[in-house]
Amino acid sequence: MSSGTISFEPDDRYHAFLTVCGHAPHRSGKLSGIAVAVKDNISTRGIETTCASKILMGYVPPYDARVVELLKNSGAAIAGKTNMDEFGMGTTTENSAFGPTLNPCDTGCVPGGSSGGSAAAIAGGMVQMALGTDTGGSIRCPAAFCGIVGLKPSYGRVSRYGLIAYANSLEQIGPLGKTVSDVSTLMEVIAGYDRHDSTSHNKPYTHTPGADIKGLKIGIPQEYFGAGVDPAVAAVVKSAIGKLEEIGATAVPCSIPSMEYALAAYYVICTCEASSNLARFDGVRYGPAADTKKSWHDAYKEVRAAGFGTEVRRRIMLGTFALSSGYYGKYYAKAQVARENVRKDFARIFSEVDVIAGPTMPTVAFRLGEKSDPLSMYLADILTVPANLAGIPSISVPCGRAGGMPVGLQIMGRQFEDERVIDVAYAYEQAVT
Amino acid sequence: MVTEKDVHHIAELADVGISPGELGPFTHQFNAILEYFDILDRVQGDAAVPRDLCNIMRGDEVEPSLPQDEVLRNAAAQEEGFIRAPRVM
Numbered sequence: 001m002s003s004g005t006i007s008f009e010p011d012d013r014y015h016a017f018l019t020v021c022g023h024a025p026h027r028s029g030k031l032s033g034i035a036v037a038v039k040d041n042i043s044t045r046g047i048e049t050t051c052a053s054k055i056l057m058g059y060v061p062p063y064d065a066r067v068v069e070l071l072k073n074s075g076a077a078i079a080g081k082t083n084m085d086e087f088g089m090g091t092t093t094e095n096s097a098f099g100p101t102l103n104p105c106d107t108g109c110v111p112g113g114s115s116g117g118s119a120a121a122i123a124g125g126m127v128q129m130a131l132g133t134d135t136g137g138s139i140r141c142p143a144a145f146c147g148i149v150g151l152k153p154s155y156g157r158v159s160r161y162g163l164i165a166y167a168n169s170l171e172q173i174g175p176l177g178k179t180v181s182d183v184s185t186l187m188e189v190i191a192g193y194d195r196h197d198s199t200s201h202n203k204p205y206t207h208t209p210g211a212d213i214k215g216l217k218i219g220i221p222q223e224y225f226g227a228g229v230d231p232a233v234a235a236v237v238k239s240a241i242g243k244l245e246e247i248g249a250t251a252v253p254c255s256i257p258s259m260e261y262a263l264a265a266y267y268v269i270c271t272c273e274a275s276s277n278l279a280r281f282d283g284v285r286y287g288p289a290a291d292t293k294k295s296w297h298d299a300y301k302e303v304r305a306a307g308f309g310t311e312v313r314r315r316i317m318l319g320t321f322a323l324s325s326g327y328y329g330k331y332y333a334k335a336q337v338a339r340e341n342v343r344k345d346f347a348r349i350f351s352e353v354d355v356i357a358g359p360t361m362p363t364v365a366f367r368l369g370e371k372s373d374p375l376s377m378y379l380a381d382i383l384t385v386p387a388n389l390a391g392i393p394s395i396s397v398p399c400g401r402a403g404g405m406p407v408g409l410q411i412m413g414r415q416f417e418d419e420r421v422i423d424v425a426y427a428y429e430q431a432v433t
Numbered sequence: 434m435v436t437e438k439d440v441h442h443i444a445e446l447a448d449v450g451i452s453p454g455e456l457g458p459f460t461h462q463f464n465a466i467l468e469y470f471d472i473l474d475r476v477q478g479d480a481a482v483p484r485d486l487c488n489i490m491r492g493d494e495v496e497p498s499l500p501q502d503e504v505l506r507n508a509a510a511q512e513e514g515f516i517r518a519p520r521v522m
Contacts (some may be wrong), residue, residue: 058507060506060507062503062504062506063499080447171442183498195491199490243469260472261475264473265473268473269468275447284509284516284518285516286507288509289509289510290509290510290519291519292518292520294519295519295521297448298519301445301448302447302450303448305450305451305452306450310455311446313444313450313451314459314463316447316449317449319444320447321435321443324443324446330473331473331476334473334476337476338478341476342477344478374462374465375462375465378469
């Protein structure tokens with residue numbers, strides 16, 4: 001297909017989109033004319049980008065994120081901007097300032113988060129593929145809850161230039177798709193070196209998924225099947241691992257003792273980074289106008305109290321507290337040690353196995369409004385945050401249902417071995433379809 | 434344990450504002466989360482050391498940048514090509 005314009009008029013009954021580009025231009029290329037949805041925390045030149053926050057209402061970026069530039073170069077049509085938890089802070093997409101996204105598998109349930117709009121746009125049949133971001137599970141969780149595929153790439157493999165930052169040391173932009181092949185195709189477009197991202201590595205991705213996993217060793221961490229994990233979910237995932245064994249893999253029990261501290265470490269680090277990153281939203285350069293007649297602190301506080309939602313303010317405050325004088329050693333410094341211990345555990349296990357597998361989420365999708373207590377919401381991220389702390393690639397692939405709702409099989413690999421986790425997911429997908 | 438006074442102080446430091454009605458629930462939730470964070474007191478091990486990392490800076494050379502009018506377009510208050518901000522002093 002040569003360059004042109006596509007009409008994109010989805011029946012968005014799930015509120016997957018915050019902005020729909022009804023007439024989306026595209027160039028010619030590998031993805032010529034394919035509609036791709038982009039999470040609303042990724043900058044798109046000329047298209048409003050809000051991070052699902054009132055504080056960025058009306059903000060129209062003057063430049064494209066590197067991944068958007070690459071999408072356009074590949075011929076993709078930017079179909080719209082998808083709903084999310086405000087600034088990526090959440091596990092359900094209920095923290096959007098513009099209302100929640102519904103799960104296409106059951107509209108009484110959340111789609112997961114924070115890239116819930118991207119996942120629902122795919123699961124609802126509106127687009128074939130989408131971009132999300134994953135700071136502590138925000139691609140894999142909605143992929144699992146909506147029954148689609150989502151990859152958190154290795155840290156450094158995809159440029160973060162133009163991603164509106166929440167927690168720089170943890171987050172990556174990544175692909176979501178209906179199938180593993182879709183995810184692989186989109187990964188090929190977005191991966192690669194970018195001098196505008198100082199954490200970027202020169203590791204392009206040019207890979208065609210292969211389903212041969214004979215001789216592959218899969219680590220099965222006991223912590224991924226222990227307390228807090230719904231036994232029905234654990235059973236579905238165990239049966240999926242059995243399928244991988246049938247086609248030539250060997251399952252090896254293992255343990256990640258540092259998991260005990262991983263979630264606390266993750267929440268200390270991400271809130272500390274958020275408190276710094278979100279200081280830029282002052283109503284001066286973008287966003288709702290600060291009252292320039294007032295003093296700085298009064299004007300700044302007024303804009304932020306009105307513009308940020310409850311969870312965003314909670315995380316900024318937690319980070320401010322954890323970094324404050326007298327508490328730095330107790331929280332931030334200890335969290336960094338815990339993070340190093342998670343890395344060491346993965347390094348030890350990966351010296352003996354090729355990938356690690358377990359459930360993506362401890363449960364299936366929650367009912368809308370089911371979780372109102374912040375701590376119990378945070379605990380839902382326990383199985384996804386270790387990959388972000390260690391910077392390793394991790395994919396979620398649908399592996400059946402529990403209580404009628406989709407379950408995700410999570411496959412983690414060594415840093416920069418994104419190809420391998422994609423192959424394992426592909427092998428599983430091919431074996432069951 | 435943090436008190437409502439502490440939470441009010443943190444909200445002031447972070448410039449996010451807090452209403453009287455929010456103080457109670459915020460303090461309660463804060464304490465539950467901080468109590469969970471206490472697990473980090475038991476972490477053993479050496480401090481993280483960065484490896485294979487170096488600071489990556491480009492040369493200090495002028496490169497093409499975005500046009501001034503495009504950059505200013507998102508600012509609510511402008512004056513003669515500058516962005517108007519509340520007074521700091």
